[in-house]
Amino acid sequence: MTAADRPSDTRAFVAACGQALGAAHVLTDAHDTAPFLADWRRRYLGRACAVLLPADTREVAAVVRLAREYRVALVPQGGNTGLAGGATPDASGAQAVISLKRLNRIRDVDAHNNTITVEAGVVLAEIQARAQAEARLFALSLAAEGSCTIGGNLSTNAGGTGVLRYGNTRELCLGLEVVTPQGEIWDGLRALRKDNTGYDLRDLFIGAEGTLGIITAAVMKLHPAPVAKVTALAGLASPHAALDFLSMAQRHAGALLTGFELMSDFSLRLVGRHFPQMRYPFAHTHAQTVLLELSDSESEEHARALFERLMEEALEEGIVADAVVAENLSQSRAFWDLREHIPLAQAEEGLNIKQDISVPISSIGRFIEETDALIARAAPGARMVTFGHLGDGNLHYNVQSPEGVDPKRFLDEYQARINTLVYEQVHAHRGSISAEHGLGQLKVNEAMHYKSPVEVRLMQTIKAALDPDNLMNPGKVVPEARPSGLRPGTAPDHTEESAP
Structure with a gap:
C-alpha cells in the first residue's frame, strides 16, 4: 500500500500535532474552533478534526509532514476575511485548519532597498503603519485591512484601491518563504x-x-511616502464619460493618479438611505460618480494645481458635469467612506446577487449598458448596484431585488439566471468572473467552464506535480475532475459580501 492509498488517521494526527505544537495550540473544542470554521460571509460552514496554531515556519513544516504521514488534508487560513470560501474546511470533519495568525513578526525593514520582510500572519494595517513609520508607503489597501493578513492577501492575489498605480499583491511581492506539500521549506526570500x-x-x-x-513569509515592496494626497468626486453622465475622464486624468497626472473608482447613482443613493449621515456630494444627481485621488511627491500645491487644470479641461469639454475637491484629510476620508459603505448599504437593503468581475477597461461602458439591458429584460425591476475599480477594469456588478420584493424569493427565482447571463457577458468581452476575490470553493466549477481544456489540464498538472496526495486545501481553485454537464450559475448563493 502506498502513502496515497492509506486511509487518514485524524486521531493519531491530532495527538502528534499536540506533541509538535503544544496542546494549547491544537484546538478541538467546538467553542474554540467555531471562529475558524465559517467564512466571513457565513456562506460556508465546515467541520475540522482540529485547528492548528503553529508559531513559526518550522512548526508549519512539522505539521505538513505529519499531515502527509497521517493522510490528513490541511486548509490554510489567515485573517479569515476571504469572500470565496477558500479558507473554510469541508463538512467531513476530516480536514484540519492551519491558522497562520501566530506567524506575526515583521522580520526586517530595509529602507534603502524599499522592502519589508513579514511573516504570513502579520495584519495588513500593521505593515502599512510600519512602512509609514519609515516614511514609506505599503501600497496595498483593502476594506478588511484591519483584520486580513498578508499571507491571505498573497494567497488570493488581493487587489484593492491602489491597483491602478501599484498593481495587485503579486506586483508588490519580491520573494516568498513557502512550506511545500512535502513539508520542506523553500527559502525564496x-x-x-x-x-x-x-x-x-x-x-x-x-x-x-x-x-x-x-x-509563511514574504518580501514586499515599499514606495516613498507621498508628500500630499488630493481627493475629488466628479459627477458624470455615463460610464463612457468616465472612461474618457480616466484617459484625460492619466494624460494629466500619469503615475500620480493612484485612485479612480466608479460608483453608480443608485449605489450612492443606497448609502444615503441606510447611512443618512453620509450626504450625497452634489446638488443634482448624476448617473455615475468617480472618486479619484492623486498622490504627489512634490507638494500639495503642485497636486492641487494639476487637479485644477484637469477639472477645468474636463468641465469645458463636457466630460464632467460637476466636481468637488476635498479641502482636508477629513473630507477626503468622507469621500472614501461613501465608496466603502456601498457593500454595507447593500447588506442593510437585503440579500443580493454579487459579482466580482473584470473586463478590458475599454469594454466597461459597453459591458454595463448591454448587461443592464439584459438583466432588465430577464428580471424586471431589478436594481443595479455597480461600483468598483474602473482604472483596472474590476467591477462589483451587483443586483438588488426590485423595490418591495422579498430578497430571498428574488434570489431563489433569478440568481442562477442572472449569474449565467453575467458570466456569458463577461466571457463575450474576454473578461474574468473573478477579479480580486479568488475562486476558493465558490466559483471553481464555473471558472473551469470558461477555461479551455488545455488551460484546465495545465492547472491540474501543476497541482498533481506539487501536491500529488491532494492534501493542500483540496477542492479549492482547481477541481480534480471537471463535472460533466456543468453550466454556469450553479455555485452557492452570491450573497452578503464585505467591502472589496
Missing part, C-alpha cells in the same frame, strides 16, 4: 527586482489559495 535564474516559483504560489503550498 530574495529582495531582488531582477532575478533571471529560471522558473518564477514565487508566482506559482501567489494566487494559489494554499493549494500548492503554504506561504
Whole structure:
C-alpha cells in the first residue's frame, strides 16, 4: 500500500500535532474552533478534526509532514476575511485548519532597498503603519485591512484601491518563504527586482489559495511616502464619460493618479438611505460618480494645481458635469467612506446577487449598458448596484431585488439566471468572473467552464506535480475532475459580501 492509498488517521494526527505544537495550540473544542470554521460571509460552514496554531515556519513544516504521514488534508487560513470560501474546511470533519495568525513578526525593514520582510500572519494595517513609520508607503489597501493578513492577501492575489498605480499583491511581492506539500521549506526570500535564474516559483504560489503550498513569509515592496494626497468626486453622465475622464486624468497626472473608482447613482443613493449621515456630494444627481485621488511627491500645491487644470479641461469639454475637491484629510476620508459603505448599504437593503468581475477597461461602458439591458429584460425591476475599480477594469456588478420584493424569493427565482447571463457577458468581452476575490470553493466549477481544456489540464498538472496526495486545501481553485454537464450559475448563493 502506498502513502496515497492509506486511509487518514485524524486521531493519531491530532495527538502528534499536540506533541509538535503544544496542546494549547491544537484546538478541538467546538467553542474554540467555531471562529475558524465559517467564512466571513457565513456562506460556508465546515467541520475540522482540529485547528492548528503553529508559531513559526518550522512548526508549519512539522505539521505538513505529519499531515502527509497521517493522510490528513490541511486548509490554510489567515485573517479569515476571504469572500470565496477558500479558507473554510469541508463538512467531513476530516480536514484540519492551519491558522497562520501566530506567524506575526515583521522580520526586517530595509529602507534603502524599499522592502519589508513579514511573516504570513502579520495584519495588513500593521505593515502599512510600519512602512509609514519609515516614511514609506505599503501600497496595498483593502476594506478588511484591519483584520486580513498578508499571507491571505498573497494567497488570493488581493487587489484593492491602489491597483491602478501599484498593481495587485503579486506586483508588490519580491520573494516568498513557502512550506511545500512535502513539508520542506523553500527559502525564496530574495529582495531582488531582477532575478533571471529560471522558473518564477514565487508566482506559482501567489494566487494559489494554499493549494500548492503554504506561504509563511514574504518580501514586499515599499514606495516613498507621498508628500500630499488630493481627493475629488466628479459627477458624470455615463460610464463612457468616465472612461474618457480616466484617459484625460492619466494624460494629466500619469503615475500620480493612484485612485479612480466608479460608483453608480443608485449605489450612492443606497448609502444615503441606510447611512443618512453620509450626504450625497452634489446638488443634482448624476448617473455615475468617480472618486479619484492623486498622490504627489512634490507638494500639495503642485497636486492641487494639476487637479485644477484637469477639472477645468474636463468641465469645458463636457466630460464632467460637476466636481468637488476635498479641502482636508477629513473630507477626503468622507469621500472614501461613501465608496466603502456601498457593500454595507447593500447588506442593510437585503440579500443580493454579487459579482466580482473584470473586463478590458475599454469594454466597461459597453459591458454595463448591454448587461443592464439584459438583466432588465430577464428580471424586471431589478436594481443595479455597480461600483468598483474602473482604472483596472474590476467591477462589483451587483443586483438588488426590485423595490418591495422579498430578497430571498428574488434570489431563489433569478440568481442562477442572472449569474449565467453575467458570466456569458463577461466571457463575450474576454473578461474574468473573478477579479480580486479568488475562486476558493465558490466559483471553481464555473471558472473551469470558461477555461479551455488545455488551460484546465495545465492547472491540474501543476497541482498533481506539487501536491500529488491532494492534501493542500483540496477542492479549492482547481477541481480534480471537471463535472460533466456543468453550466454556469450553479455555485452557492452570491450573497452578503464585505467591502472589496
